[in-house]
Amino acid sequence: MKLPAPKAIISVTAHWEEPQVTVSTAPKPGMLYDYYGFPDEAYQVVYPAPGDPALAQRVLQLLAAAGIPAAADAARGFDHGTFVPLLLTYPEAKIPVVQMSLVKGLDPRLHSAIGTALAPLRDEGVLILGSGLSFHNMGVFMRGMGGGTGVQKFKPSEAFDAWLGEAATQRRGAARNEALAAWAKAPGGRESHPREEHLLPLMVVAGAAGEDAGATDFNDWLMGARVSGFVFGA
The missing domain is CATH 3.40.830.10 (LigB-like)
Structure with a gap:
């Protein structure tokens, strides 16, 4: 977009x-x-x-x-x-x-x-x-740095990406903020973010979006992990 x-x-x-x-x-x-x-x-x-x-x-x-x-x-x-x-x-x-x-x-x-x-x-x-990044587990990335078609897909990242996409795009305002705040309880949450600093910029942007809808702007596999990007109010 x-x-x-x-x-x-x-x-x-x-x-x-x-x-x-x-x-x-x-x-x-x-x-x-x-x-x-x-x-x-x-x-x-x-x-x-x-x-x-x-x-x-x-x-x-x-x-x-x-x-x-x-x-x-x-x-x-x-x-x-x-x-x-x-x-x-x-x-x-x-x-x-x-x-x-x-x-x-x-x-x-x-x-x-x-x-x-x-x-x-x-x-x-x-x-x-x-x-930041919707997935940030450096151990998984290091295993996937070899590239090619043989990179094993990290299944928890797929589960978390699906949850994150729903939370970011299907809810608005306070409901979206509360859903995102519970990220650690989501499927694959801690496996995707052993430390959550790369997820927190999304919280700021979602908070600024208010009642505006979010949309998935990017979604792909990166070094074995499913990753997404989001845009709000565009």
Whole structure:
């Protein structure tokens, strides 16, 4: 699904956790290569999109109004949870980007509430991007890295993907948020997310969606696991 170009982007990245919600305020964010063991080329990628200090302050104001503690970070650069998807989606790097952290403890209801607080930004032309993954079990991925047709499909991922798709697209508002908050009890939940940081960006986006419907935008097998992407209100 092709989305219209937004005025600005908030990237909720699975690769940044803080004691409270933290937003990047740098006007010209640098790069944060938060990975290791890759070819040299992986450390030469540059995504020179501008930051948006005014939008960052707007985010902080909305969170404060909702009673959610938040902080600013003027130093953090774009991590790969931000620059990889945006390099593929908006390669011209002209749209301002504000990066936002998860909150340590990874409470799904808190992250839904964060999204709800940010919902007014959608009417201001801001895209709220949840950058994580619907399945994130590195042991399974490592086994599937050989590629080819002989990769064994991890059945719990299929069960969880079906549950997640139903929860994200067949319910709305508070009912959707509560369904997603119970992800660990879903079929294949913990097998798909031994640690849930890659699932939490979805909670923020779903919270911001309010009563708007969700739709499955992507669904495929990745290194033996079933994965999906979702879009709301498009």
